[in-house]
Amino acid sequence: MPDSQGLFDRIDRPRRLPDEVAVSITAAIEGGQLAPGDRLPTEAELAKRFGVARTVVREAISLLRYDGLVDSRRGVGAFVTDASQRSAFRISPACFEKRKQIVQLLKLRTWLQAGASALAASTRTESQMVQIDALYRQMAEADARGPVDALEERVDTELLLYRHITEASNNPYYAEVVAMIETNIQNNLRSAFLKNAAASEFGPAIMEEHRAVLDALHAKDVEAARTATRTRFERAADRLAARADFA
Amino acid sequence: MPDSQGLFDRIDRPRRLPDEVAVSITAAIEGGQLAPGDRLPTEAELAKRFGVARTVVREAISLLRYDGLVDSRRGVGAFVTDASQRSAFRISPACFEKRKQIVQLLKLRTWLQAGASALAASTRTESQMVQIDALYRQMAEADARGPVDALEERVDTELLLYRHITEASNNPYYAEVVAMIETNIQNNLRSAFLKNAAASEFGPAIMEEHRAVLDALHAKDVEAARTATRTRFERAADRLAARADFA
DNA sequence: CTAAAACAGGTTGTCTGACAACCTGTTTTC
DNA sequence: GAAAACAGGTTGTCAGACAACCTGTTTTAG
Numbered sequence: 214m215p216d217s218q219g220l221f222d223r224i225d226r227p228r229r230l231p232d233e234v235a236v237s238i239t240a241a242i243e244g245g246q247l248a249p250g251d252r253l254p255t256e257a258e259l260a261k262r263f264g265v266a267r268t269v270v271r272e273a274i275s276l277l278r279y280d281g282l283v284d285s286r287r288g289v290g291a292f293v294t295d296a297s298q299r300s301a302f303r304i305s306p307a308c309f310e311k312r313k314q315i316v317q318l319l320k321l322r323t324w325l326q327a328g329a330s331a332l333a334a335s336t337r338t339e340s341q342m343v344q345i346d347a348l349y350r351q352m353a354e355a356d357a358r359g360p361v362d363a364l365e366e367r368v369d370t371e372l373l374l375y376r377h378i379t380e381a382s383n384n385p386y387y388a389e390v391v392a393m394i395e396t397n398i399q400n401n402l403r404s405a406f407l408k409n410a411a412a413s414e415f416g417p418a419i420m421e422e423h424r425a426v427l428d429a430l431h432a433k434d435v436e437a438a439r440t441a442t443r444t445r446f447e448r449a450a451d452r453l454a455a456r457a458d459f460a
Numbered sequence: 461m462p463d464s465q466g467l468f469d470r471i472d473r474p475r476r477l478p479d480e481v482a483v484s485i486t487a488a489i490e491g492g493q494l495a496p497g498d499r500l501p502t503e504a505e506l507a508k509r510f511g512v513a514r515t516v517v518r519e520a521i522s523l524l525r526y527d528g529l530v531d532s533r534r535g536v537g538a539f540v541t542d543a544s545q546r547s548a549f550r551i552s553p554a555c556f557e558k559r560k561q562i563v564q565l566l567k568l569r570t571w572l573q574a575g576a577s578a579l580a581a582s583t584r585t586e587s588q589m590v591q592i593d594a595l596y597r598q599m600a601e602a603d604a605r606g607p608v609d610a611l612e613e614r615v616d617t618e619l620l621l622y623r624h625i626t627e628a629s630n631n632p633y634y635a636e637v638v639a640m641i642e643t644n645i646q647n648n649l650r651s652a653f654l655k656n657a658a659a660s661e662f663g664p665a666i667m668e669e670h671r672a673v674l675d676a677l678h679a680k681d682v683e684a685a686r687t688a689t690r691t692r693f694e695r696a697a698d699r700l701a702a703r704a705d706f707a
Numbered sequence: 708c709t710a711a712a713a714c715a716g717g718t719t720g721t722c723t724g725a726c727a728a729c730c731t732g733t734t735t736t737c
Numbered sequence: 738g739a740a741a742a743c744a745g746g747t748t749g750t751c752a753g754a755c756a757a758c759c760t761g762t763t764t765t766a767g
Contacts, residue, residue, distance in 0.1 A: 230721070231522060255747060266722045268515055271749085275478060275519050276526050280548075287748045288729035300644060301527075301550040302637045321633045324575045332571065386568045390549045390637065397547060477750070502718060513751045518720085534719045535758035713764065720757075728749075735742065 230265050231272035237263070238273060242282055242293055249295035253283060256291075302390070304397040315402070319450040322398055325391050326375060327443035332382035334430050334438035341381040342430065348374040349427055356420055360411040368410050372399065374423070378430065378442075409453045422448065477512050478519035484510070485520060489529055489540055496542035500530060503538075549637070551644040562649070566697040569645055572638050573622060574690035579629035581677050581685035588628040589677065595621040596674055603667055607658040615657050619646065621670070625677065625689075652700065660699045669695065 238259075241247045253259070256274070260267045274291055277283045281300035285291035308314050337345075352370040355363040372395070379391045399406070413419075422445040429437035485506075488494045500506070503521070507514045521538055524530045528547035532538035555561050584592075599617040602610040619642070626638045646653065660666075669692040676684035 257747085268518075268723090269721070271515075272519055272522050276522065279523050279526065285748070286730080288731085288746080290730095290747060296639070297643045297647070299640050300552075301548045302640045303548040304633075308633075317631050317633055320579075320631055321637070324579065324634070325572075328571045328575050332567075384564050384567055386551075386555075386564055387571070390568070392543075393546050393549045396544045400544075504718085515752090516750070532719070533759080535717080535760085537718060537759095709767085711764105711766075713762105715762080716760090718757100718759080720755105722755080723753090724751105725753105726749105726751080728747100730747080731745090733742105733744080735740105737738105737740080 230269045231276070234259070234263055234265065234269060234273035235276045238277060239282065242277075247293050249293050251293045253291040253293070304394065306401060309401040316450070316454060318394070318398060319446075319453075322391075322394050323443060323446035323450060325394065326379065326446055327439045329379040329382050329387055329391050330426060330430070330442035331435045331439035332384060332387060333378050334433050334435045336383045337381040337430060337433075338383075341377070345374065345377050345381065345427065345430065348377060349423065352423070353420055356415055360415050364407060364411055367415070368407060371423070378426070381430075405453065405456075409449075409456055412456070413452045414449065477516045478523070481506070481510055481512065481517060481520035482523045485524060486529065489524075494540050496540050498540050500538040500540070551641065553648060556648040563697070563701060565641070565645060566693075566700075569638075569641050570690060570693035570697060572634075572641065573626065573693055574686045576626040576629050576634055576638050577673060577677070577689035578682045578686035579631060579634060580625050581680050581682045583630045584628040584677060584680075585630075588624070592621065592624050592628065592674065592677065595624060596670065599670070600667055603662055607662050611654060611658055614662065615654060618670070625673070628677075652703075656696075656700045656703060659703070661696065 238247075238253070247253065253274070254262070256267050256270045259270045263270065274283060274285060278285060278291075279301070280303070281294060281298040283291045284294050284298070304318070308318060333341075348370060352367065352374055355367040355370055358367075360367070376392060376395070380388045382388060422441070425441035426438060426445060429441050485494075485500070494500065500521070501509070503514050503517045506517045510517065521530060521532060525532060525538075526548070527550070528541060528545040530538045531541050531545070551565070555565060580588075595617060599614065599621055602614040602617055605614075607614070623639060623642070627635045629635060669688070672688035673685060673692060676688050
């Protein structure tokens, strides 16, 4: 049974109070009701207003502090920091609510992945190239079996292929940020990707798009790697966006 | 008094227990003592082992959950997630400890910024271009006054200039991730940047590097914008790395 | 004998109250 | 007039309790 992952996983996560308080305060900050430098209401005050215990408020504020949205000082209070203190980049599920946002996320992904390929073209090692080639063959084999028999394997292998390419950039930070974005897009859009893959991402023409990326990596051609990767992901995004049932 | 920011700011932040517990558990996860799927010790157990109250442990775990490192279920326990669940990209101060790490961060910054310029070259509006030009003039004016009189202003204006360019990509996600990285690099390396700017980032030759970026944006030349930006930041990073007193 | 229901123990989520550490402005003291 | 003591408020930590929930076991009903 190739359940692998993500299929039938828990969907109805029980709400957690601190999270809700956190998004509520975050909204107040990003909405402008709380400007940088402003002091938040005291924890006791917030607890009373939200109707929760202070421990809940504390956990919420601790999350905001973690991302650098607020800074709290014992004996004084918690203050909204200015935007130059943000210490995390995160993609919330809310980013997938509007179609325009999704398109922008896909664009971000496309460009970062293109940059990763370009970097990899100049920094890849031989053994990394061997692994990449092996993944490509595995993908081609799954592709040949067609969308009915090898849908999931085809999509997963492609994912793995580009993850390996990204890691061949040999820059752990670049790899980490790309992987994080990629992962979040997958987790939120996987069903859309699967449907789309079944409909339009199989076949020799598509494989040719991937082939071009590999060729560029083989040749250590930075610009070709960028262009090929960018083209490949842009087209895939276009084909996805063209689907009527998307988002 | 142009204290502006960051000068003489609080350095000796009082340690917070939950943060320390969080890094301790994180280390256990990233170090491999706790593998994906493993269950963490119970909160009570952790509290006893760390010698702190359960509220402290709870806050720590809530941070890890926020980043997608663990997933906790009421009545069952907290489990280490696999790497495909990470939901945040963050740059910790630890990233600035080793010289190699810093170089890789600067490279990441360079490439992302180059991508942002390239994007901006095709998406910028006229009014954005006007603003960018104005910032460039302001920077040129500060540059002319030299490192003795206008050091901070010169550096800050340059920062602002490239932030505006990034925002001209008109992709909020791209802008956000670049701004976050840029901000963290600045916060941790500002003194190094200042010293370096005073020594080697002033003068017509340097301004010409920036000019090339602006020209490409004017011409809406995507490739030229990328190349010019990349060249500019790579050279700056090289000049910085060449300094003996760096890191 | 089997399947459903009740039970027991353990774990996370939330609440409450308390006190320590700390900050700020005021008052008192020298 | 300056330093010291004081008072009130706020965050950080601790302790204990109970609710909500999960899992495996035992009991019960058929």
